[in-house]
Amino acid sequence: MRISVKLASICLMLVLLLTITTPAFAATTNPVLSVTGTTVAPVASVTPTTATAPLMPGDTGTVVVTLTNTLKSPGTGNTTVITESHQNVYPPTAGSGITTTRQTQTSSSDGSSGACELKFVNLLSEGPIHVQNAAYTDVGYLGLGDSAQFQFTIKVDDSAADGKYYLPLKVKTDNDECYVNQVVPVVIDSTQPRLVLNDAPSKLGTSRGNIIIDVVNYRSSGINSASVIPEGAEFTFKPRAEYTVGSIGAGEMYTVTFETSSKNATYTGNPSFVLKYKNGDNWHQTAPLVVGMEPKTDAAAAGNGGGDNTLLILGGVILVVLVLIGGVYLFMRSQRSKK
Template structure:
């Protein structure tokens, strides 16, 4: 009888354990994109937009956020039995035993593939990563990709898909990296200039404005015009201009001759990251009066030469007439 009661108690406990799901403590690595940057250059220190036609770099940091490896599965079995002395039941005796199995996980994961895909006018020109190595618990790895924006890329934010595959199909990452295209660029405006240029010094003031949301570097203003002299001679070096900032430059210009047919012009050159850009030429709006006045001066000079020639001819003819008359009188 005592054996039967003990057996029934054990079977009841086992039935309860079978009906209750075992709690597994197995934990897999979790991959997270903890940082990303896109910038118009090979050296990415701060994120920034690309302009149409720019070449840039995308840097992605992938982290294995697992803090401890899997602890395996713990199973606890509790048994109890009642003793029977033949006349009545004695107090219940209860005992437990536990078993633990390890899943053998070290918390690391082997990276098999890391790839960035193009989107719209933003193309990925570098190769994907294949079998770059393992990523341990709490470790991070940085991956760089070279991108290019089409010359006619429209302004906007483009999301480039990035995917990470591992040796465990249950551990992967699918995310998006935003890349901004902005064609605002740097513009130049005429602040002050004379309506006509003379052979002496004429001051021309220009304002250079950076409309980009990030800074630009290697900014300079380059003059052009074969009929004019400029100071500075070749270019006015500005340097760096921050986002939304303006810089004012001053040129001294003189015409080489009293008359000229063209007008001086200026362009601003600058770099967005590692990419060179140039603005459309800004031409000084010289009035036609300056050219007309120069032409009138030239016409007046020609008229004076003509009158002088006529007077000289008259003197010669008159002198010849008087000479001939004197010769006749002697005869």
């Protein structure tokens, strides 16, 4: 009987000493990384934050990428509970004594914190658009619902054709299942604002005449620091150096007036005007608008001068004839009075 009790006790102890594992399963959720915003605009003193604008050939621009960890709550993962039992016999003599049992429990979880570590964020060049700065590396962690912005400077070739180009955006994290591999569209549009002649005299003299010009912005985005600059060595203008317009919105028009006169009684050239403006912080200038005038040449002036001299000579001859006639008349009268 003692042997049976002892054998049973030993068996019970072995069973209790075995590790009993009770897993409690729950879904494992990885962080979700998403591009929640991109802006592309000509580089400017103030970084664009809300709207995009097309670049022109030769422009330097800015691309701002916003990354967001859209996960709202961390995953609970798999929870493991470990129960251990220990048997003590007192006094520790075979076949006798008092047996006691003690149990301990420990638990562990492989659930995600929901954060992701950004290893690198990179925007790649494509076609005529070149990314000027290197990739962002080892940026840090992006927590639940957090966002971060990354700015890239791009340069457009001077000979770039109009169209939409797609720059590859690549983002890697410490989690192979959390990454970004998509494109950022960039629009190139070479459309320029224009100067349109509204009104002008057919010819100019030393007195002033008004030349009226419309500044029309045909672009899909606004321009700034716009000014109209007159040119022509044989003419004077008011304003003398330039007519400052400032900012002109997309599709808007602004009218300017120059009081213009010739410096001399003669001229052979034509006055012209150019529009200088900024797309972002990039300077551009339109082709000259030439205002055609009827020339006042030296030959015409000489012809006019010859006509004046002829009149003077003719007047002098007539005056001499009149004097002679008057003299003859007086002489004849004096002779009659003597008789």
